[in-house]
Amino acid sequence: MTTTLQLDAEALYADLREGVRRILRPPSAGPTSLVGIWSGGAWLAERLQRDLGLAGAPGVISSTLHRDDFGSRGLTARSDATQLPFDIEGRHIVLVDDVLYTGRTVRAVINELYDFGRPASVTLAVLVDRGGRELPIEAACMAARLVLPATQKLTLARDENGRFSFSVRERPAA
């Protein structure tokens, strides 16, 4: 079952944009780049890059190669390769994702990031923090906090005009 939650993703995006604007370091602190977590986070990073007037392209990062559930889930066919169009070494990285839940994806992408070098710092910005953390990971900025039952999956969608919306689905029973 899919329902459209009463969660205005566009309004939340505007809040996230202002939050990210506040946590961006001044240029004197060294180079800073946005890196979106595939796939929802990558859409957000792409739009933030434009709306915040940042130069160049944001990075895209995938958790696939560092997931901790590989043993039970295996590799799924997805086109989500990491693309970082800049040098990670010594750079401030703002990771962007749509939903922060257990924290396992963020743990995996931080490992992935380190395969490319040693960043100066890593901070996390998310649209929604839905609670349920299983690791000591917190976002530096978020547009909303809510609590959803574990049986529900919250997913960001993007329409052909680039507008965001949220949908909630019941997870298939394991």
Place this chain on the structure above:
Amino acid sequence: MLSRRNPQLNAHGELIHLLSIEGLPRAILTQILDTAGTFLSVNEREVKKVPLLRGKSVFNLFFENSTRTRTTFEIAAKRLSADVINLDIARSSTAKGESLLDTIANLSAMHADMFIVRHAESGAPYLIAQHVAPHVHVVNAGDGRHAHPTQALLDMYTIRHFKRDFTNLTVAVVGDIVHSRVARSDIHALTTLGVPEIRAVGPKTLVPGDLSAMGVRVCHDMAEGIRGADVIIMLRLQNERMSGAMLPSAGEFFMTYGLTPEKLALAKPDAIVMHPGPINRGVEIDSQVADGRASVILPQVTFGIAVRMAVMSLIAGNQA
């Protein structure tokens, strides 16, 4: 009772062993090629290693020697963080008379998670796959004259990399086709991926007559075989074949079927030349071609590591 199901696939149709290209659906071949694309970029990172097979033990069982193939499997497994054990099997247990299944049982008792098997007998990897525990995976690294599926997959990756699409290609496979497990696996892969024209080119003694039943065009004339081709796959002429009545001499073979710049000129101007290696310069391929602009022999080697990483990580992630 033996199941009639393809022994390479589990009940969900997912790949658990890689034994042969024959019988694998296009979707699985495409999944392997797509996954290999991801791993290709891993090989260019600062840290060329991902933890997918961390804690797993991969045993390289090469009953037949092949330094290059064994090395690429070893590199691939190590870049997936597996522990790799290379057994000089031809000179140890087998020489002492141990049976294949006893060897496997002993290695399984050492908690092997994956066997990479090369064997002179066709079907040996199938036999092993039927006898291992459900969590153990088997990859065929070449069995007899039967199959060499990872070579075929890296060949397909190479073709897709340079040609993008399979469905408008003419591919010529040239040389000793009758003894070649590479040719057999390539032909199955090309067919499954939708290549409309596959040609098998070589002398009557080295090209099996039943290939036309597989939709392959048999050409005993080299010019006819490579004219207009987009892809030319040269096969290694195995020296041991020269002794019998199959071929008069290496020199004569080169004259007729060796790929020279003059013969290559008959193919499409942007044709690519492939070879599974090791190449015999002046036997099946001229140095000017092997080192020339059309040659993609070295990219094949690079892609081979990514393709083997893809195969190992995909099968390791699927349960029997």
